[in-house]
Amino acid sequence: MTSTYAVLSEGLEKRFGAVHALRGLELAVPEGSVCGLLGPNGAGKTTAIRVLTTLLAPDAGSARVAGHDLMREPREVRRHIGVTGQYASVDGDLTGAENLRLFARLLRAPRSRAAELLERFGLAAVADRPAHTYSGGMRRRLDLAASLIARPRVLFLDEPTTGLDPHSRNEIWDCVRELTGHGTTVVLTTQYLEEADQLADDIVLIDEGRAAHRGTPAELKAAIGNYAQAVVADAAALPAAAAVLDRLTGTEPVLDVERRTAAAITLDATLTLPRLVRELDAAGVPLVDAGLRPPTLDEVFLRLTARKETAAA
Amino acid sequence: MSTLAYDTSAVLGRHLQRLRHASAIAVMTHTMPVVFLLFFGYVFGSALAMPGTEYRAFLVPGLLVATAANGIMNGMFGAAQDSHRGVMDRFRTLPMSRASVPLGQAAADLLTTAAGLIPLLLVGYAMGWRIEGTPLQALGAFGLLLLFRFATTCVGILLGLASRSEEAAGQLGGATFMLPLLSNAYIPTDNLPGWLRTVAEWNPISAVTTAVRDLFGNAPVPEGAAWPVTHPVLGSTLWCAALIATFLPWAIHHYAKQG
Numbered sequence: 001m002t003s004t005y006a007v008l009s010e011g012l013e014k015r016f017g018a019v020h021a022l023r024g025l026e027l028a029v030p031e032g033s034v035c036g037l038l039g040p041n042g043a044g045k046t047t048a049i050r051v052l053t054t055l056l057a058p059d060a061g062s063a064r065v066a067g068h069d070l071m072r073e074p075r076e077v078r079r080h081i082g083v084t085g086q087y088a089s090v091d092g093d094l095t096g097a098e099n100l101r102l103f104a105r106l107l108r109a110p111r112s113r114a115a116e117l118l119e120r121f122g123l124a125a126v127a128d129r130p131a132h133t134y135s136g137g138m139r140r141r142l143d144l145a146a147s148l149i150a151r152p153r154v155l156f157l158d159e160p161t162t163g164l165d166p167h168s169r170n171e172i173w174d175c176v177r178e179l180t181g182h183g184t185t186v187v188l189t190t191q192y193l194e195e196a197d198q199l200a201d202d203i204v205l206i207d208e209g210r211a212a213h214r215g216t217p218a219e220l221k222a223a224i225g226n227y228a229q230a231v232v233a234d235a236a237a238l239p240a241a242a243a244v245l246d247r248l249t250g251t252e253p254v255l256d257v258e259r260r261t262a263a264a265i266t267l268d269a270t271l272t273l274p275r276l277v278r279e280l281d282a283a284g285v286p287l288v289d290a291g292l293r294p295p296t297l298d299e300v301f302l303r304l305t306a307r308k309e310t311a312a313a
Numbered sequence: 314m315s316t317l318a319y320d321t322s323a324v325l326g327r328h329l330q331r332l333r334h335a336s337a338i339a340v341m342t343h344t345m346p347v348v349f350l351l352f353f354g355y356v357f358g359s360a361l362a363m364p365g366t367e368y369r370a371f372l373v374p375g376l377l378v379a380t381a382a383n384g385i386m387n388g389m390f391g392a393a394q395d396s397h398r399g400v401m402d403r404f405r406t407l408p409m410s411r412a413s414v415p416l417g418q419a420a421a422d423l424l425t426t427a428a429g430l431i432p433l434l435l436v437g438y439a440m441g442w443r444i445e446g447t448p449l450q451a452l453g454a455f456g457l458l459l460l461f462r463f464a465t466t467c468v469g470i471l472l473g474l475a476s477r478s479e480e481a482a483g484q485l486g487g488a489t490f491m492l493p494l495l496s497n498a499y500i501p502t503d504n505l506p507g508w509l510r511t512v513a514e515w516n517p518i519s520a521v522t523t524a525v526r527d528l529f530g531n532a533p534v535p536e537g538a539a540w541p542v543t544h545p546v547l548g549s550t551l552w553c554a555a556l557i558a559t560f561l562p563w564a565i566h567h568y569a570k571q572g
Contacts (some may be wrong), residue, residue, distance in 0.1 A: 053406050078408040089399030093331045105323045106409045130334060146403065 006031045006154045006185035007052060009063035014047050014056065014209075021047040023209035024061065029187055029202070031153075034180050036200030037189040038301065044209035045176070045189035049158045052187070053083045066153045070072035082147030085158030087142060092132035096123050096142050099131060100149065106152040117145040121175070137168025144175055155179065156189040161195060173198055193301060205304060214302050221294045224303050225267035229282055232260050241285045248279060261290070265295070265303070318413060319411040323412040324417025325424075332425060342387070343429040346380040347436050353499055354440055361500075366441050371532050373437035374454075374525040375498035376545070380433060381462040382493055382518050384422060390467020391418050392564075393482030396474055401568070411569035415474075415561070419466045426462045430455075445530030461521045464556035471564040497542070498522045503535065512538035517552040519538035524549040 007029040014022040021044045029035040037045045050056040052065055054074040063070040066080035078221070090099045100114035118127045121141040126134065129143055140160065145157060161169040176199055180186055189206075190196050197217045198201050205213040205220075213220065228249055230241045238255050241262045245253040249266035256263075273292055280287050295303070332339050350372065358368040392415075395401045404414050444451045469486070476482035493499065495509075496518035502510050513519055524545035526532040534545055541548030 055402055055405055075408050078406055081406065083403070083406045086399065089403060091327065091331070091400045092398065093334050094327065095334075098327075098330050101408070102323060102327050103403075105326075106320060106404075106407050 004031060005029060005064070006033075007035070007063070007065050009052065009061065011061035012051055012058045012063060013043075013060035014051060014058050021209055022061075025061075025206075026212055027152075027187075027211065028238075029054075029185060031185050031202040032180070032183045034176070034186040034188065034199050034264060036196035036203045037187065037206050038193065038196045038204035039189075040191065043206040044302055045206050046158055047209075049083075049085060049156050049187070049189060051061055053156050054078055054167065057120070067206050075092060079150070080153045082150070082155045084140075084143045084147045084156070084160060086162075090131050090139075090146050093130060095128050095130055096134070097127040099142065100145060102148045103146050104163075109149050113149055117148060121145045122171075135168075136164055137171060137249070139203065140168065140172060141175070144172065147193060148179075149177065152184065154185045154187065159189055159191065161190070161192065169195075193296060194231035197296075205301060220300050220304075224300055225265050226271075226292050226294055227263050227295055227299070228266050228271060228276055229261060229263040229289075229291050229293065230261070230276075230285065230287060233286035233288050235260050237286050238262055240283055241280060241287075244283045244285065248276065266292075317410040317413055318417075320413035321417045321420060323409075323422045324404075324413050328418055328421030329424070331423070333425055339425065343432060346376055346383075346429075346433050349379075350376045350433060350436055350440070357499070363392065363501075369437075369440045370442045371501075371526070372499065373433075373440070373442035374529055374531055375493070375522050376437075376459065377430060377433060378518055378522040379493035379498045380430065381426065381458050381521070382465050382489070384426070384462045384465030384467075385469040385472070385489045385492070387422060388418070388466040388468075389473035389482045389486040389489075390479075391422070392470045392473025393476045393479050394473075396476075397479050407567075412565045414568055415419055415467075415470050415564045418470060419463055422466050423459055423463055427459060430458065442531070446528055446541055449527040450530070454525045454548070455555055457521060457528070457546075457553075460553045461517075461549065464517075464553040464560070465558035467557055471560050471567060474564060474567045492516065493518050497535075498521060501535070502538065502542075511539065514542045517541070517549070518554070520545055520549040520552055 005028050007027055009025060009027045012022050025044070025048055027035070029115060029142060031096065037048060039045050047056065051058050052063060052070070054077055056072065057071070065077045068076040070077055075211040094102065096118060097114060100117055101111060104111055104114050118124045119227060121144065123138060123142060123145065126138060134142060161172050176186060188199065201216065203217055203220060204211045215223065228245055230245060232241050238257065238260065242253040242255060243261055245264040248271060249264040249268065251264045251266065253262045253264035263271050271292065273290070276292065277287065277290050280290060354369045354372055358365040358372070361368055363371065401414065472485065473482050476485070496513050496516040498518055502513045502519065505513055522542035523534055523542050527534050527545050534543060536543065541552060
């Protein structure tokens with residue numbers, strides 16, 4: 001049963017002094033899938049990755065990674081994982097080629113593997129330049145190449161595109177898609193909801209060191225419904241638009257005066273766009289644009305954690 | 314080849330490659346002891362009661378040992394840099410021998426130190442210093458210098474791994490420059506006030522310096538000093554063994570421990 005999961009963790013706990021970074025984290029990542037760990041800074045994402053990659057010993061709990069027990073067989077785990085993150089990096093004083101040849105040697109991979117990866121990640125032209133002279137995107141591609149030397153079964157990416165420009169970010173995304181196309185399991189953390197939406201099969205919202213919510217991107221969106229939205233010609237008409245939205249959705253609309261927009265969440269599947277437009281028009285709202293759209297993952301996250309706060313209060 | 318030897322040689326190769334890219338820094342590191350030798354030899358040598366030529370022959374072994382003691386500083390810089398720039402965590406996620414990372418660094422350091430002693434020996438020779446013992450004794454002196462370098466590097470690697478930041482390691486490492494000043498490397502300890510003399514003579518640098526002077530035949534073993542200095546070869550070998558036995562396993566453990 002465990003063999004069908006590339007990562008399976010139970011009750012992982014980790015404390016740093018007064019900070020309780022992981023509070024019983026449970027993860028089950030099927031082989032060949034992409035799991036996105038999503039959460040704000042300090043939610044425990046990086047600690048989770050550091051524990052699962054044998055860099056940190058958990059205080060309690062257990063985990064199996066690539067079929068091996070994290071605590072009892074860390075060396076076997078290390079044989080089957082690749083890690084890319086702010087911390088697991090390359091040697092900036094060595095050239096790209098020297099770095100990959102070093103890791104190839106340490107992993108008993110053929111020397112040709114380094115050249116092959118440099119080529120594949122578009123680094124062949126800069127292979128003999130010190131890595132510290134690379135651009136952010138090149139450096140991240142080199143990190144990724146370094147973690148792929150041994151063809152890992154499970155690849156851990158900790159915020160793989162943080163700080164990258166959109167072009168470089170898309171390149172990294174393409175690399176990850178290509179890998180998962182070949183059956184590699186990927187566990188990635190991100191603060192970018194779009195990134196999880198783009199790459200992940202399953203998303204786990206991490207909040208205060210535990211999995212607060214999990215599901216496919218579509219399931220998470222469905223869980224909080226659609227946004228009914230109206231854009232008006234004159235900000236003075238916003239209250240009228242808001243009144244209509246309130247009546248139709250039963251939730252209090254959010255007003256954006258600058259964009260002359262009112263929006264409200266609805267779980268009502270019978271609310272259609274023609275009805276929305278008719279009702280707004282009937283109320284004399286000078287409508288410029290209207291729509292029913294799925295929420296972004298940003299909105300999902302804000303809403304799901306806000307719910308928790310309300311429940312706690 | 315065993316995993317440990319294979320991984321250590323890979324890490325050693327990495328350090329030598331780094332050195333090639335930073336050759337300017339390497340040249341500076343090896344020039345400093347030569348500058349000190351000239352500076353101390355002619356500035357202090359002119360002011361001390363000892364005749365200048367005699368002082369310079371006394372000083373050369375002292376500077377060789379002080380240079381070997383720089384293993385603390387170099388070991389610290391290297392280990393602190395690696396642990397705060399992310400490459401060490403990548404090593405930790407690889408299925409490689411845990412001891413190979415500290416050992417590879419120390420091995421690379423030994424090779425560069427051996428090469429770095431050559432200019433110091435040449436300048437010393439030009440200043441009038443000679444090897445006056447037997448070739449076997451001279452070989453023993455070089456062996457002891459490298460053994461001491463290895464021991465101090467182990468201390469440095471542990472301190473570097475334990476450091477909070479590269480800057481902290483830099484400051485503490487710079488302060489180790491003081492250690493040879495509190496020994497008989499640059500001056501005889503006979504005229505120091507009682508307590509300071511005791512501190513200086515129990516400084517491992519004093520035992521090693523006395524042994525190297527003795528083996529090169531540059532100066533007699535002083536009488537009435539602390540035990541490691543009056544039994545310099547045995548004393549310094551024991552010092553090295555104790556430092557290595559304590560700090561090498563400690564450094565490996567510190568590197569290997571999770572979190």
